[in-house]
Amino acid sequence: MDEAELPECPVCLQAYDAVSAIPRVLTCGHTTCEACLKQLPNPFPNTIRCTVCTLLVKFPNSPSSLPKNLDLLHLSSVLQHLHPQGNKKVISPSSPQANGKDQSVLFPSALKSWSYDFYCKWKKWVLPGDCISIEKVGSESDGGVVCGEVLKYFQSDYMMGCVLREKEHVGLVRVGAFVESEEDSRIFKASYESRILTVLYRMEEEERNKLGIILNATLRVSNVGKVFGFWCNEDDKCVYMVCEKIASPNLVKCVLKKKEDKDERLSSDEISALAMLCMEICEILSRLHSEGLVIGFLRVSCFGFNDLGRVYVDLGEVLNTGRRLHMAVRKELSDLEISLKDTFLDNDIMFISPEMLLNCFVKEGFKFDWGKSRYEVGCASDVWSLACLLVRLIVGSTFVEEMEHFLHFVVNAIKEEKGCDYSGLCMRWSEKIAVLLEGRLASEYASLQDILYRCLGFDPGNRPVITDLWKCLRELVVKPQFDTGLMLKQEGKNMNDRADVELRVDEDVVQGLSRGHVKCTEMKGHLDCITGLAIGGGFLFSSSYDKIVHVWSLQDFSLVHSFKGHEHRVTAVVFVDGEQPLCISGDNENVICIWKATIPFPEEPVRKLHEKKDWRYSGIHAMAISGTEYLYTGSGDKLVKAWSLQDYTLSCAMSGHKSVVSSLMVCDGVLYSGSWDGTVRLWSLSDHSPLTLLAEDKPGNVGSVLSLSMDHHLLFVGHENGSIKIWHNDVLMKSTQTHKGAVFSVSKKGKWLFSGGWDRTISLQEISEDVDGMEVTPVGSIACNSTITALLYWQGKLFVGQADTTIKVYHLQNPFLQIKENVYKYSVASCIVDDTVTMSDAWDHEPE
Structure with missing residues (x-):
């Protein structure tokens, strides 16, 4: 041991x-x-x-x-x-453990060593053990790809629309193995669920985070095969990621029906078909980049067509292709060229960028003389691969021959270990490809030839961004004189600068406001004043004085369901993202209703809690949650109460305020409570003891606290007198008179501060900090036709609750393009994730 x-x-x-x-x-x-x-x-x-x-x-x-x-x-x-x-x-960097490849878990190392938060996060991805069986295991030459068959119908409560149907085929990607010794298994047998969670828990945090990014991205990016969850095979004790499998015709044969070896130019119809195909692939890749995912290579079999004829990415095939790539690179030098040719140059050719290939060799212990610089894998790598795919479709089998020559030179350079001018090698190869393109494309397509040549460059920083390629392809489909109403923003940053270029109108609603690209959608269904908004599980929850909590779809803003269990005005609503997602609402008669927040939605609450009523004070005014541990309520009796979310009992009541507790906020282990007495109190979440009191020293200048918003180290407090105060720890940094009347809601996102209240306007301010202090710059305002009672900023959209029963959503207009009889809609997520994951690093977790 x-x-x-x-x-x-x-x-x-x-x-x-x-x-x-x-x-x-x-x-x-x-x-x-x-x-x-x-x-x-x-x-x-x-x-x-x-x-x-x-x-x-x-x-x-x-x-x-x-x-x-x-x-x-x-x-x-x-x-x-x-x-x-x-x-x-x-653990040395070259050891299997450091590379995250030895993910076998020897049991028992500890019984249920993970935390409750870890359990809640990953339990929702565990699939039943009896819903899948292994149908086929591939040979070592094709990467040992495993396919499965669904034995019985299964629908995930967490992922809307993700359904496993009987007899359906799925892709299985191995993520780890659970090993029990015979002696241990005779004494104690781990449960099915424990085996999966143990494998995930024993992964390195970086590898587990990559899996999490992939799982979440499949939910948010359309036209990408979904991941249903994790499944453990009883026979080999391996844990697999279960992916949607796409059955579709060969991409090459579907696009080009003519013989590939003919030395004749492509027709305009064939060029248009190729352009439309690659435009859709550009959009899918751009959406994946916005979620922090980079594939790093492309293969024909990674793409298919859905029922509507749109391009679809088979995520399971992508991950298994990456596994096969790593297996080929691990071969001995004597078999290296044969192994790589079998991997890259079979009927289903793989297009892998130079930096991706060389980095794969480095991870397996090969040493290179990089010369002046070493290039990292990023979004430009996918541009290189996509350009190769397009060249393959244009040139035909001749391109495969040139790829074989290129691969031969690369392998020889690796064997000699004397250093190689990889940049010059790649340049000579791309010049040959340019000659082949010129023979297949007419002179009117010179712009396409030029951008493809630049996409195949060795330096990722010099390649065109994916927007440039998309725009060039689009001009082949829609002539400039018919191109109206579509505006694209280009950000010319490469992946080395940790930024990306996306097909989008703008980053978020703030930039869109200044350019007139924002659309306002109204959601109507309530019969009285809106009192609260909460988002979770793919839904928007809204509370109102009409005694109802509405559930809205975040896709089309339609009304999905209504929770009807209160007998009095509903004053607050929150969402709990736990093992069982919950919507919790409170009313002005001290009743708390707890609802199951997944489809199918229930008609009755799971539980009803009753606060102790006082004849002098009544009503819940504010609610907040601390993960899945506690629900906090602020009431008219001046108390802040903590309710256990495990057994729904009252844990404690925190006293100190001298009037109604009107607002609550939880951030970084601290509970913030605002009151009509004009103060904000801070409480420790560990033992609910008081930490400090935030109040101005000036007597007679008390303004009731009505709203709170927290962003890292800054606290934003909205007051009844129209002012917003900004605190850093226990120091008042700034006080601005923002509104003419009470500030009922404050929301901070990034550098933007939204606020709304009695004066029927939404104020937008920019918050900036430097060594000289803090600056609050008024940017503008949005005029509304009623008092603003709730604000919520989420994924570039601003949700506004009003006293006139209406919920308004300010969001970007999606660009659209109409071609002949078909309407194609191009939309991309509008935020960039800082931590980018290369998919080639995210699959290889089984023992060598």
């Missing part, structure tokens, strides 16, 4: 002892050494932020008054006695 590691401080990483690194236990239960506790900053008096869970907890003046962790001290002394040198296990 491996030697046990010494317990160490999570800050300085020094092994605990009784002298220099004394372990002290914080009130949240986590341990940090005494020396580090003395140096950690104190954001508020007598508080400290735990280095493990990041909660604000009570902290005495001297850390030596905290209790010692005697168990860790004893364990550390025992291990140091057994292993005096205290050597720590080091």
Whole structure:
């Protein structure tokens, strides 16, 4: 067995002892050494932020008054006695563990070692064990691709529209293996669910995050094969990611019906067909880029056609193709050329960018003389692959021959290990491809020849962005004189700058407002004033004085369902994203209704809670949640109450306010409560003790707090007198008179601050910080026809609740293009994810 590691401080990483690194236990239960506790900053008096869970907890003046962790001290002394040198296990970068490839889990290493939050996050992706069987396992030459068959109907409560039907074929991508020794299995047998969660939990966090990005992207990006979840095979104990499998004709034969070897030019109809096909692929890739996903290669079999004839990406095929690529690269040098030819140059040719191929070799331990620079895989890699696919469709089988010559030179350069001018090699190859294109395309398509030549360049930074390629293809379909009403914005940044170029009108609703590209959609269904908005599970939930909570679709803003269980005015609503998604609403008679928030929606609440009523004060005015642990309510009795979301009991009541608690907000381990007494109080989420009080020192200048919004370290407070105050910790940074009347709602997103209230306007301000302080710049306002009672900003859209029963949605207009009798709609997500995942890194998790 491996030697046990010494317990160490999570800050300085020094092994605990009784002298220099004394372990002290914080009130949240986590341990940090005494020396580090003395140096950690104190954001508020007598508080400290735990280095493990990041909660604000009570902290005495001297850390030596905290209790010692005697168990860790004893364990550390025992291990140091057994292993005096205290050597720590080091994983070299070239080891399988460091590369994330050995994902076998030996059980039992720990029984249910994951947290409840981890369980809630991944449990929804676990598929029943009896709903799938393995139908076919491919040979080693084709990457060992596994296909499955659905045994019985299954519909996910979490993913709308994701249904597994009986006899349907699915793709299976292996993500790990669960191993039990015979001796352990005789004593204890892990449950099916535990096996899947254990494999996921034992993954490196980076690899698990990549899987999470892929799962979420498949829900948000259309025309991409869906991932249904994870399934564990009882026979081989392997955990598979279950993907939608697309059955469609060969892409090449479908597009080009003529013989590929004919040395004649393509007709205008064939060029238009190719252009329309690749335009759709451009859009799909751009949407994936916006979700942080880069494929890095393309293969003909990765694409198909759905029932409407639109291009579809088979995600399972993409992941399995990446597995096959890595297997080919791992071959010995003597078999390297044969293995790569079998992988790249079969009937289903693979187009992999130079930087992708060379980086794959580096990950497998090969060394290169990169010369001046080494290029990373990014969005430009997909541009290279897409250009190769288009050239393949135009040129035909001659292109495959040139690819074989190119691959031969690359393999020889790797074998010699003497360094190679890869840039010059790629340039000579692309010049040959340009000659082939000239023979197949007429002179009127010179612009297409030019952009394809530039797309095949070695330096990703010099390749055209995907918008340029899309626009060039579009001009082949729609003549400029018929091109009206479509506006594209180009951002010429490459992936090395962590940015992308997308086919879109604008980044979000803010930029769209200044250019007149914003559309306002009205959602009508309530009969009285809107009091609250919440988003979750793909739906918008709205509460109203009409005693009803409406559920709206975020796709077309239509009314989906109505929760009717309150007998009095509903004043607040929140969404809980747990194992069982919940919608929770409260009314002005202290009744809390808890609803199941998944399809099919229930007619009756799951549970009803009743706050204790006081004849002087009544009504719930505000609600907030802390993950899946607590529901917090602010009421007319001046109290903030914490309700357990596990057993729905009242855990505690926090007192301190001198009037109605009108607003609540949870952020970074702190509960913020605003009151009509003009103050904001901060409470610790760990033990619900008071942390500090935010109030102005000026007497007689009290304005009731009506709304709160939190963004990292800044707190935005809307008051009854029309002012908005900005706090940093316990320091008032800025106070602006924004509205003429009460500010009922404040919403901060990025650098933009939205606010609305009694004066029937939505104010937009830009918040900027620098070394000299904070600046609040008024940008503009939106005039409304009624009082603004609720604001919610989500994915570039601004949702506005009004007193006249209407909900308005301000969002970007989607560009559209009409070609002959068919209407094609091009729309791309309008935000860029910072952490970009290359799909080639996200599949290879089984043991070598």
